[in-house]
Amino acid sequence: MTKYWLMKTEPGCYSIDDLATEDKQITPWDGVRNYQARNFMKDDMELGDMVLFYHSVTSPSVVGLAEVARESYPDHTAWNPDDPHFDPKSPEDNPRWFMVDVKFVEKFSNPLPLKFLRTVKGLEGMELLRKGSRLSVMPVTESEFDIICRIARES
DNA sequence: GCCAACGTTGGC
DNA sequence: GCCAACGTTGGC
Numbered sequence: 001m002t003k004y005w006l007m008k009t010e011p012g013c014y015s016i017d018d019l020a021t022e023d024k025q026i027t028p029w030d031g032v033r034n035y036q037a038r039n040f041m042k043d044d045m046e047l048g049d050m051v052l053f054y055h056s057v058t059s060p061s062v063v064g065l066a067e068v069a070r071e072s073y074p075d076h077t078a079w080n081p082d083d084p085h086f087d088p089k090s091p092e093d094n095p096r097w098f099m100v101d102v103k104f105v106e107k108f109s110n111p112l113p114l115k116f117l118r119t120v121k122g123l124e125g126m127e128l129l130r131k132g133s134r135l136s137v138m139p140v141t142e143s144e145f146d147i148i149c150r151i152a153r154e155s
Numbered sequence: 156g157c158c159a160a161c162g163t164t165g166g167c
Numbered sequence: 168g169c170c171a172a173c174g175t176t177g178g179c
Contacts, residue, residue, distance in 0.1 A: 010177090034162075056177060114178080132160035134176050 004145040005045065006052040006128055007066070007102065008136040016053050016064045016107050025104035026069050029137075030077045031085040032099060037137035042072045042098040044139070051102060052140060052148060054128070060114035062148060063107060070101035108152040122147045 007029065009015070019027055032038055051066040074095035078087040090096035117123055127138045140148075 008177090036162095060178065132177095134161060136176085 003044065003046065003049045004052070004140040004142055005040070005049060005068075006054055006062070006138050006140050008054045008056050010057050011055040011063075012058065015055065016066075016104070019053070019066065019102070019104045020107060022104070026101050028070075028075075029099045029102050030075050032075070032136060033085060033087065033097060034136060037135055038098055040137045040139065041100045045071060045100050047071055050105075050145060052145065055111070059111070061111040062117070062152070063111040065105040065108075065149070066102045067105050068100050069103035072098040072100050075099040110152070112148060112152060117148070120147060120151065 014027075019025060029041065032041065045068050047068055047070070049068040051068065052062050053064045053066050055061055055063050074092075075085070075090075075097040077083040077085045078090035078095065078097045079092055080086055085097075087097065114128070117126070118129055123129065123144055126140070126144055127133055127135065128140075
């Protein structure tokens with residue numbers, strides 16, 4: 001059963017264009033340092049699951065689609081003292097942080113702004129729209145996913 | 156830049 | 168196990 005997700009990134013840090021121009025259009029989703037977000041990647045994400053790609057901060061919007069290309073494995077950036085996401089409490093023999101690989105699927109011709117999503121019928125319950133929602137990896141229902149894809153193709 | 160909403164840390 | 172202090176996220 002395909003599941004559906006939303007993954008956030010600051011485009012100044014890593015954008016959907018960065019993903020589209022990666023070798024094989026695949027990137028490890030490293031640097032997540034939140035247990036809830038980690039657990040979704042570690043325990044629930046499966047190969048082929050679909051991902052709404054979300055840009056935060058500059059112009060908050062869903063900008064395209066990606067898919068899970070590799071299931072969870074340790075986030076090695078936690079092992080590198082020179083990496084900004086280095087975590088001494090996540091040693092190689094007992095890793096604390098995990099990540100998946102994500103593959104580019106599609107960039108929407110028109111991104112769907114957060115502000116607009118708030119007005120769409122059927123999305124009222126979306127985790128993303130919850131006040132104070134800060135999760136960078138979160139589940140999306142199939143119906144929410146379908147609605148968003150349909151609108152993205154209409155516009 | 157502000158600030159609300161969270162998550163984490165650490166003293167007790 | 169509680170909770171205050173602190174740091175971070177992310178919309179505005």
